Amino acid sequence: MEHFLALVTKPDNVPILAILFLIPYFMWLSYRQARQTDITGVPSDAELNDKVYVWPYLCRNEFICAIIVMLVLGVWSIMIDAPLEEPSDPTKTPNPSKAPWYFLALQEMLVYFDPWIAGVVLPGLIIAGLIAIPYIDINPKGKGYYTIKERPFALAVFSFGFIVLWIVLMIVGTFLRGPGWNFFAPWEYWDPHLVVPLTNVNLSYLFGIRSETTANFFGFVVVAGYFSVGPIFYLWKRNSSRFLQELGLVRYIVVSFLFLTMMALPIKMILRIFFNVKYIWVSPWFNI
Amino acid sequence: MNEERKGLKEKITNSDIWRSIFRHGYEDTGRRYTLQILQNVWLHLHPPRVSRHALNFRFTWCMGGITFLMFLVTAVTGVLLMFYYRPTAEYAFRDVQYLEFDIPFGMLLRNMHRWAAHGMVISVMLHMFRVFLTGSYKKPREFNWAVGVILLLVTFFLSFTGYLLPWDQLAFWAVTVGTNMARATPVLGHEGPFAPQDITQSNDVRFALLAGTIVGPSTLLRFYILHCVAVPLLASVLMALHFWRVRKDGGISGPL
Ligand code: HEM
Numbered sequence: 001m002e003h004f005l006a007l008v009t010k011p012d013n014v015p016i017l018a019i020l021f022l023i024p025y026f027m028w029l030s031y032r033q034a035r036q037t038d039i040t041g042v043p044s045d046a047e048l049n050d051k052v053y054v055w056p057y058l059c060r061n062e063f064i065c066a067i068i069v070m071l072v073l074g075v076w077s078i079m080i081d082a083p084l085e086e087p088s089d090p091t092k093t094p095n096p097s098k099a100p101w102y103f104l105a106l107q108e109m110l111v112y113f114d115p116w117i118a119g120v121v122l123p124g125l126i127i128a129g130l131i132a133i134p135y136i137d138i139n140p141k142g143k144g145y146y147t148i149k150e151r152p153f154a155l156a157v158f159s160f161g162f163i164v165l166w167i168v169l170m171i172v173g174t175f176l177r178g179p180g181w182n183f184f185a186p187w188e189y190w191d192p193h194l195v196v197p198l199t200n201v202n203l204s205y206l207f208g209i210r211s212e213t214t215a216n217f218f219g220f221v222v223v224a225g226y227f228s229v230g231p232i233f234y235l236w237k238r239n240s241s242r243f244l245q246e247l248g249l250v251r252y253i254v255v256s257f258l259f260l261t262m263m264a265l266p267i268k269m270i271l272r273i274f275f276n277v278k279y280i281w282v283s284p285w286f287n288i
Numbered sequence: 289m290n291e292e293r294k295g296l297k298e299k300i301t302n303s304d305i306w307r308s309i310f311r312h313g314y315e316d317t318g319r320r321y322t323l324q325i326l327q328n329v330w331l332h333l334h335p336p337r338v339s340r341h342a343l344n345f346r347f348t349w350c351m352g353g354i355t356f357l358m359f360l361v362t363a364v365t366g367v368l369l370m371f372y373y374r375p376t377a378e379y380a381f382r383d384v385q386y387l388e389f390d391i392p393f394g395m396l397l398r399n400m401h402r403w404a405a406h407g408m409v410i411s412v413m414l415h416m417f418r419v420f421l422t423g424s425y426k427k428p429r430e431f432n433w434a435v436g437v438i439l440l441l442v443t444f445f446l447s448f449t450g451y452l453l454p455w456d457q458l459a460f461w462a463v464t465v466g467t468n469m470a471r472a473t474p475v476l477g478h479e480g481p482f483a484p485q486d487i488t489q490s491n492d493v494r495f496a497l498l499a500g501t502i503v504g505p506s507t508l509l510r511f512y513i514l515h516c517v518a519v520p521l522l523a524s525v526l527m528a529l530h531f532w533r534v535r536k537d538g539g540i541s542g543p544l
Contacts, residue, residue: 002397012458015406026414029346030421042543043341050335053321058334061343063349066357073361077399084388087381095540099466100451102409102444107465116480119469130437133420136431142423144541151423156337158420203329 002107004186007175011083014076015100016174032148042145095179104173105166111181112268114287122265129258133158136251136258161262172197200278203271212282219281222286226264230256333531335539342540347422351415355443356527358408362446363520365401373453375512377505380455405447412443424541431532435526442523449515455508463511464503470494 008017037043052058099107109118141150148155176183178190203222204215234252237244244252271277281288300306301313314320322336341347372387372394374380387394416436419425425433452463469481470493478492489501499506534540 012406014310014403014408019410022410022414026349026417029349030418033346034421034429048325050340052340052343053318053337054334055321055324055331055336058343059331061345061350062353065345066352067443069354069357069407070361073404076403077396080399080403081388081395082399082402083456084384084454084456088455088457090460090504092457094457094461097461097465100462101449102413102447103291103466106469115469115472120477120480127437127441130440131434134425134427134433137426140426141541143426144422144424145543146422154423155331155421162417162420262333263466 001187003190004175010082012101014080014173016171019167020171022162027163030146031148034148037145037147038149042147088151096177096181098173098177101170101174104177105169107181108169108173108177109265112265112272116286117288122261125258125261131261132258135256136247138247138251157259157262164263166267200276201271202279202282203277204282206275206277216281216283219279219283219288223281227257227260230260307406312503333535335535338539339542341542348525348540349414351411351418351419354411355408358404358411359523359527360370361404362401362408365397365404366516366520368397369401370516375453375509377389377455377508380453380508384454392514404451408443412440416440426541429533429537429541432530434536435530435533439523439526442519442526446515446519446523449519450512451501452511453468453506453515460503463507467497467503 007013098104106119108124109122112118113122137151137154139151139154141147142154176185178184179192180194180196182194182196184190202215202219204218205220209215209218230253233256234244234249247255268277268280271280279287301310325331325334365379369387372391373383387398389395391397410469419433419436448463448466451466452459471477472481473493474480475482475484476487476493477483478487478489478494483492489495495501497510498504499510
């Protein structure tokens, strides 16, 4: 426990502590406004045309905001010193070696996927997916105000990705990953000699497949089957769903691909944690 | 009573001393407010008027502005730090130590730079979250959202390149771990799937990033130049574009 406190109060981890308070606070703040809009309706035109002069009203707010932020930053800088450890030494690898805190969600993904997926493909898709959001979210409602009722799906997907797969994984990576990137509860001692038996097996093995070729084929079928859930759903609902017709085929393919890719992470996490699954698809060229 | 005060005010503002300091009074008119914005080089980024809800902390969380403020703080403190820092393996670590122990307010300077940088990463993430929650990326702001995503990456990269510069164990290993994954880039990394035969450790993408096969003196120089010159320039250009687009897209979003 003591060492956990030491970890939490490490200077470079202060931003994470701040995030622990800021995220719930802003979620609460936005939830309250969303609920109000959902009950009383979107503000009327009259309210919207209510314009005010930037000078002095906006400038004053900016000024006050800047002063408060500079005060916080000043106090923070006086109270807490930036860390400086021993001079760098390529022969002394610390255990655990961690990336800066804002990359720890990515480092955490390395537990579940090979580096080329966790470190390259998924980050690339996160960026591409973020840029794609305005072009695939064709819901014209909920623009410029907080609401839940008018765009539940968009909010649920983004919040899950941002809060759970980015912020929570970052916090886990910072506070609960110790030597060998093993998981340690806060009250546990970070034992650098902890031996964790490697009992993970491939999914094909769990299904009793022993031949490599069959396993390769099996993995391909599972992964291809997973990603074809999107197109199948489209074919099934195409005629009955107005929404799908408005979305169009191209947008639908992009949405379903990005969504399924995002959900692959929690699915793989569950498979790993509860069923000790190592890889889903083992092929001669890559493993997934 | 009121009359009396008015009289006193006039007496003061008409006095020779007052008028020697202030050449003219301040007209309390809309025209005056507008000119105040238009004629000031630092303020003319703003429109003369905004809708009332844009002033509301609860709506914008002020996070875009705070991100910009943090950027300015890091720019100013960063320039000051550059006077004391040499980006070579011999000097880097010792210069930081020297800065901390022998330069007046050197420690404070370094702290402000580091915490403002971390603050910028926090506020940019919260800014993105707010823009999503208010649906502000929707038409006509699609492109500005894309500019924002690039700014998010640029912010991460600024912070990451700076992380190496103290050249201590923390810096060295964080950057080693952070760049290790580039080995596995498909096709372009020497350990990645589908890498052609002639992609090796000394010509893949990781080599391009590190200027070496491991983090070394040339990496330090490369990250220094990226951190102090290239990426801040890129960030400034993108921020100019971002702010310009906020206005051209009709100011802060609102229900319309
Ligand atoms: C260096 C980083 C950034 C800076 C300095 C910055 C600054 C700002 C500022 C000052 C505003 C005015 C409104 C406000 O404060 O909320 C704004 C609006 C906006 N930003 Fe950013 N931003 C940055 C990054 C981002 C990112 C990462 C995104 C999204 C991925 C983004 C998307 C937007 C959009 C769409 C608007 C218009 C919002 C509206 O009209 O309500 N920006 N930005």
